[in-house]
Amino acid sequence: MTIRQILHQYLEEQKARLAPRTFEHYEGAVKHLEHCFDRYGHLYLDEEQRKRLHEALPRGGEFCDLFGAEALRWNLFSRYAGYFLPRKVICGYDSAQQLCRAALNCYQWLCRRGYLKDEDASETAKDLREEFREAWKEFNKEDS
Numbered sequence: 073m074t075i076r077q078i079l080h081q082y083l084e085e086q087k088a089r090l091a092p093r094t095f096e097h098y099e100g101a102v103k104h105l106e107h108c109f110d111r112y113g114h115l116y117l118d119e120e121q122r123k124r125l126h127e128a129l130p131r132g133g134e135f136c137d138l139f140g141a142e143a144l145r146w147n148l149f150s151r152y153a154g155y156f157l158p159r160k161v162i163c164g165y166d167s168a169q170q171l172c173r174a175a176l177n178c179y180q181w182l183c184r185r186g187y188l189k190d191e192d193a194s195e196t197a198k199d200l201r202e203e204f205r206e207a208w209k210e211f212n213k214e215d216s
Contacts (some may be wrong), residue, residue: 073140073141074136074137074138074139074140075106075109075135075136075137075139075140075141075143075144076106076136076137078140078141078144078182078187079102079105079106079136079178080102082102082178082181082182083098083099083102085181086098086177097167097170097171097173097174098174098177098178100171100174101171101172101174101175101178102174102175102178104152104156104157104161104171104175105148105152105175105178106136107156107160108148108151108152108156108157108160109135109136109148109152110134110135110136111156112148112151112155112156113125113135113136113139113143113148114135115147115151116143116145116147116148117139117143121139121143124138125138125139141182141186141187141188144182144187144188145188146179146188146190146196146200149175149176149179149200150200150203152175153172153175153176153200153201153203153204153207154200154203154204154206154207155207157171157172157175157204157207157208158204158207158208158210158211158212159207159211165208165212168204168208169204172200172201172204173201176197176200176201179193179196179197179200180193180194180197
């Protein structure tokens with residue numbers, strides 16, 4: 073199962089339990105996670121995985137379509153929360169917070185399902201949330 077398939081499995085489960093408006097944030101978060109992982113996932117691959125990705129890129133291969141759970145790392149979520157969301161996603165702070173919350177819920181879901189290994193996923197999620205807040209403040213300070 074690819075990362076993209078895993079993320080869409082997450083969305084299907086959330087759709088059944090969330091209000092439509094809340095679910096929109098989850099869809100947005102997964103879309104942004106996919107973009108982030110496709111753009112920056114190579115940074116966290118081993119040499120063999122990096123070679124596989126490099127060979128697939130000219131044929132339109134993307135990180136989320138080539139790799140499965142074995143390539144998921146907390147670092148990808150750190151890249152999303154601490155860099156991608158504050159700097160690459162155009163939205164206000166409230167929307168960014170909702171996207172971050174949805175992405176971190178995804179992180180915890182991945183851990184519960186065994187796709188990601190993290191013995192203290194809730195503590196990691198708190199740390200990632202704080203990383204997002206700090207990055208948001210820093211980035212918006214630069215714009216002032």
